[in-house]
Amino acid sequence: MSFAIGETGKIMERREFKSIGKEISLLGFGLMRLPTQGQETKAIDYPVAEAMVDEALAQGINYFDTGYFYHDGLSEPFAGKALGRHPRDGFLLATKLPAWLVDSRDGARRLFEEQLSRLGTDRLDFYLFHNLNAGHWDMVERMGLYEVFAGLRDEGVIGRLGFSMHDGPAHLRRVLDGHDFDFAQIQLNYIDWESLGAREMYGLLASRGIPVVVMEPVRGGALAALPGEAAGKLRDLDPRASQASWALRFAASLPGVMTVLSGMSDPGQLRDNLATFNDYRPLGQAERDLLLGEVATSFNLANPVPCTGCRYCMDCPSGVNIPLNIAAYNEYRYRASMDPKRGMAFFGLYFASLADAEGAENCQDCGECQDRCPQSIGIPALMRDIAGLARVA
Ligand code: SF4
Ligand code: SF4
Known part of the structure; x- marks a missing residue:
């Protein structure tokens, strides 16, 4: 030293x-x-x-x-x-x-x-x-x-x-x-x-x-x-x-x-x-x-999905903003752990503020992002889950 x-x-x-x-x-x-x-x-x-x-x-x-x-x-x-x-x-x-x-x-x-x-x-x-x-x-x-x-x-x-x-x-x-x-x-x-x-x-x-x-x-x-x-x-x-x-x-x-x-x-x-x-x-x-x-x-x-926001998964050919969706999902999980209604309310508001193509529902499951994620996050499956949540929020 x-x-x-x-x-x-x-x-x-x-x-x-x-x-x-x-x-x-x-x-x-x-x-x-x-x-x-x-x-x-x-x-x-x-x-x-x-x-x-x-x-x-x-x-x-x-x-x-x-x-x-x-x-x-x-x-x-x-x-x-x-x-x-x-x-x-x-x-x-x-x-x-x-x-x-x-x-x-x-x-x-x-x-x-x-x-x-x-x-x-x-x-x-x-x-x-x-x-x-x-x-x-x-x-x-x-x-x-x-x-x-x-x-x-x-x-x-x-x-x-x-x-x-x-x-x-x-x-x-x-x-x-x-x-x-x-x-x-x-x-x-x-x-x-x-x-x-x-x-x-x-x-x-x-x-x-x-x-x-x-x-x-x-x-x-x-x-x-x-x-x-x-x-x-x-x-x-x-x-x-x-x-x-x-x-x-x-x-x-x-x-x-x-x-x-x-x-x-x-x-x-x-x-x-x-x-x-x-x-x-x-x-x-x-x-x-x-x-x-x-x-x-x-x-x-507060952060169940270990995304660092590095953006190596971007750009998505379908325009999905992957790190933003994951950040919203983490925030939703955190709020929902304290009060499920509060979690869903946040999710609804959050998705209403995303540009059209950025939402997880636009994921075409092409898999292009998967190998680029250093944290090995199962991105396409996660986007499916997030899209499902956004539909009911
Ligand atoms: S799997 Fe979905 S999120 Fe990933 S690059 Fe393809 S369309 Fe975009
Ligand atoms: S590559 Fe993985 S860790 Fe980096 S922003 Fe995308 S999902 Fe998050």
Whole structure:
């Protein structure tokens, strides 16, 4: 453990792993939810986003994570431009290969070259196979892509080779048995710790000494907007701590975690997160028990479908707004658990406010969205259920 003193004189917590050989800020900047030029566009608001990158660097964040298709392909060029204004050895850059977009080793190399060009660099400090679930793993194996990128690692073009994954522990074991990886990026937060197998996945990686990059520590922002009861319990414990800070500290307190990625969307979020890591305190046992116990129970009651709002399932060819329907469904279930009439009344009002094509009743059961959901939510069946509810609401 060490610290980096930023230009402001504040101290950012950093960790170093022997196998990685670099000091990495415990807070990493995920470049997938940057401020945009409007609500309906993925076009990045450069002045605001660049100022956030500058502030992050000045305060000691040195790990930046992007992906080929984040912001509909605009995140990598943004990272290249925003970070390109700073000395290259002052930050660590990570991006990912979407194996499903290539059909051969040559295709993968071409895509990698395109990424280097977008990012304005001749090397990547960290490179990941993106969402290496069972289907994508089969593609990687069939094309022999591990060997391609392990070769680039040997040449020094890639610093460390890893993967991100939303699959379960059994598949993770298969991947780890298959090849040597330097690090792994998994979804880990106090809600998914038990329900989505995060505890077991973390344990597996820790037992093999593989450093963990945490994604979705705040579960797409949901753990920064807790239902009233859960929020009250945390407020009682520390009225000054933000809800997001509890979620970030939960992930960061685990030994073996290399960095905790936060997809920050505005300067306020950045500053709140910086405050957490510039005055970092590992979670105590009583705090941890509260998060995993009463707070998680209360959250799960309010959010029975584990949708993070990532929108990977979109766009639906029939125009269904999948995450919005699921958010409405979760809210309905929460209200109905307290008063069934209140639940149905909410549902009726909510669906009346949706644009015509957005409603679940427009789902044609084509299945296109299914494989794209990292949480493995049975979307078509859920849309059928929601449509049924909307009819009687
Ligand atoms: S299964 Fe339904 S919700 Fe999913 S993409 Fe097809 S029409 Fe849209
Ligand atoms: S349904 Fe799945 S893919 Fe779609 S927004 Fe929710 S978590 Fe993301």
